[in-house]
Amino acid sequence: MAIVLKICLLFVGGGATLVALSGDAIDKTGEKDEQLNSKMPKFNTRGKLSIALLFLALILGVLDAYLADASEQEKIDRLIANGESLKDTTKRLGLIKNDMESVSDSQSKTLKSLDRNEKQLVRTRNELEQNLDTTNDVLIRSQSIERNLMRLPRVLVNAEAQLDKSVIELPNTIKSGNIFRFSIVSPDGLSSMDLKDGLIKIRLGRQVHRVTELTGEIIAGGVNGERNKILVENPSQLNASISYTIYDIEP
Structure with a gap:
């Protein structure tokens, strides 16, 4: 929108200038008494068109300045909003970081617990193997005693x-x-x-x-x-x- 206004302003200003420079803008055919009594010169059609174009250029310039200011304010508001969003995002990232650190600590504790459980399982398996060997020895001795008892007179x-x-x-x-x-x-x-x-x-x-x-x-x-x-x-x-x-x- 701003670029369109600038192009229109350029054309209007250029047109006003061309009209003003293309000929005489003051009407000189009137009576001298009227010119003497009048404080403002009397413009002909070319002068009126030039003035109208200049007023239009002024209006377009003001509108362009207003729109430019509004655009700058919008940019500022957008920057502020982006800053707030970035702040919120940074805050969320901090929370996520804390959560990840908490999860990492929990995983570390879980891994340590799993390591302890694995070592306990190894010790338990070794004890079970020893108990199994002891039980087998006891069974062998029991069978031997049973055989000997069966051979008693x-x-x-x-x-x-x-x-x-x-x-x-x-x-x-x-x-x-x-x-x-x-x-x-x-x-x-x-x-x-x-x-x-x-x-x-x-x-x-x-x-x-x-x-x-x-x-x-x-x-x-x-x-x-x-x-x-x-x-x-x-x-x-x-x-x-x-x-x-x-x-x-x-x-």
């Missing part, structure tokens, strides 16, 4: 017989691999020397065991699963009795 016979004959056949038989545990008891107070002199023997099938101690243990031999008679030889016929127990060991 199982009592098959627990009895007593008097040695009142030179040869006594016990009422029980014994299988190969069983254990025959005995104890010689006498009211006369036998000693190991008395047993050595008395030549007491225990026969388990074809297996012969000479008794030299008051207590003893014999593992029955022979073919696997074979059962044999149990004979006690007491040629001196010592006044004694034999207490015995037959055990079976699980394979």
Whole structure:
């Protein structure tokens, strides 16, 4: 709009100048008395047109100045508004910066917490592995103990017989691999020397065991699963009795 007014002002001013310079603007054909009595000269048509164009140029100049001032004020207002907007933007950027710093601190704390949790998980995994190894060792020992308990002797016979004959056949038989545990008891107070002199023997099938101690243990031999008679030889016929127990060991 301002550039249009300036162009119009240029044309109007130029036209007024051309009209004023193209000829005489004062009317000289009037009477001398009227000219003498008149304070202002009388303009002809060319002069009036020139004056009108000059007034129009003045009006356009004033309007252009007003519009230019309004434009400058608008620019100033725009600059002020831009400054306020920039201030608000700077304030928002400051808030965003604070928020980002807060988020960064929160992320840093989260990363530290994750690192601590990871280290704790590693320690927990190591402890679990150690506990698992310990548990496996305990299970292995438990299984070994269980197997050993399963192999503990199982009592098959627990009895007593008097040695009142030179040869006594016990009422029980014994299988190969069983254990025959005995104890010689006498009211006369036998000693190991008395047993050595008395030549007491225990026969388990074809297996012969000479008794030299008051207590003893014999593992029955022979073919696997074979059962044999149990004979006690007491040629001196010592006044004694034999207490015995037959055990079976699980394979």
